[in-house]
Amino acid sequence: MKEEIAVAIDDLTVAYNYKPVLWDIDLTIPKGVLMAIVGPNGAGKSTLIKAILGIIKPIAGSVTIFGKPYKNQRKLVAYVPQKGSVDWDFPTTALDVVLMGTYGSLGWIKRPGKTEKKAALEALEKVGMLPFKSRQISQLSGGQQQRIFLARALVQNAEIYFMDEPFQGVDATTEKAIINILKILRKAGKTVIVVHHDLQTVPEYFDWVTFLNVKKIATGPVSAIFNNENLIKTYGINYQVSVLE
């Protein structure tokens, strides 16, 4: 059976001020995987996602989503940025933030209506945040804010989900809740790509992994490539390999 490819990255190079942060990345992500992107700080993990989504313009290379450029496939893709990338004092409510997830399918000018509101409430329900729908977002805990972000991605009803460190600064309960939702998404045939920091949980949470450190080190099924060799290649020789017994 021929595997369908969700994301194909070809010779991608990204630079800030002409200093490359991602160097000649070739990567294909098959449809239906729950994939972790791991690598040390400054490895370009977030940058990779931003480049795929066209938020940062690469200096070379191309990205396709189900065979077409991202521009034509926006509606198939949902994005959860790092929680710290926004100002949570912004004057708005939890429900309103989730509604922002519907803006993409609405396009310019059109306002969200009843259908969108219903979808947003359902997404809030899925992440267990319905009782907080009218809460001003600054009055939510870090874990609750992350759930709101997840709900915002769910409401996009996409095929591919990109998440930038969704587990950062959340408590164990929220982490479990989030990973459960991600696993449900994968079961529904969606592709989920997560920038991840905690190597300990990679085998438990994910079925696919990409090692990244400016260059792509390895990519493939967790069972096949999540090993000492790749960890050392990615994190350097001094890395204490305590993850794998």
Next chain:
Amino acid sequence: MTSAQIEIQLIACIVAIACAIPGVFLVLRKMALISDAISHAILPGIVVGFFVTHDLSSPLLIIFAAFTGILTVFLVEFIQKTGLVKEDTAIGLIFPALFSIGVILIAQNANDVHLDIDAVLLGELAFAPFDRLELFGTDVGPKSLWVIGTILIITLSLLITFFKELKVSTFDAGLASALGFSPVVLHYGLMTVASVTTVGAFDAVGAILVVALTIAPAATAYLLTKDLKKMLFLSVGLGVFSAISGYWLAHGLDASIAGSIASMLGVVFLSVFLFAPSTGMISVMYKQQRQKIEVLLLTFLLHLKNHKEKKERHVNHLGEHINWQKSQAKSVLELALKNNMIVINDDIASLTEKGNVFTENAINYITDHSEEAIEEMKKDFFLFRG
């Protein structure tokens, strides 16, 4: 009121509204300083525009000047992107440079043109009704009313049309970009509106006071609400209030109208800053004070819960046992009694049923931080009110 007085107030109100709307987004984007930069940097644009048109409210001059404003934003970002200087430094470098070009241009041509720096910087609202617009030979009102009115209508229609896009790109530029709403386009769109408004308003209130009308209402509204739409309405309302009350202040004091309006904006901000119901300084200090007592109360209740022996619970010996001063111990004791948390028999304090349950819940909440508990606790207890 004479018709000139009405016209002046009308102009002031429309300027206030036109400034308050972009102001809300500038404040939320932490770009208040940019409006300061734009207001100074448009000077060379105004001067060059004036050389060409010889009319301070000509549309061409507004376009020239607004272009200088956008150039300022562009240059600031360009310098900042090199990574060699920070944003505030970049602003501090760019606008004096552009401003000084304007000053030199005026000085060089002072003999030929009727344009002085004071007029541009401070404006003179009182003279606004004298410069009339005539259409087909009939007087249709002050020119500046038409200029700023047109700008306001454009601003309002842009706001209504692109409210959703402005909101998402202000809150989360990354998501906006991923969804296909170019944050760059929206950013420069907003900067264009801010520049055009500044230019359109300088004739009436001066380039500097435009900053007050842009930033102060938004900053004040931000203290009063956590809802973007309400914040916009409040900013507009506060701007209009300051414009009208400022006008009458100037009338009473025989002072500059623009100066009085800006002063009123300051007074309004200060009042809200001090007296706002939940975010004001006084309310915050009051809350902190009360919270301190509440924490002490909980400490005391916990002490009673943990100690069964009578000598630890004697009301006259609280000071020794939990190391408090007499007055503090007394006020805590009174608070506990008032809330029916304790009873005192023979000078021995013990928890009531209510006090017992309450203390247990509070401790559970503090150690668990379970989300459900806090909702219940809030009704019960003042300690954890957001």
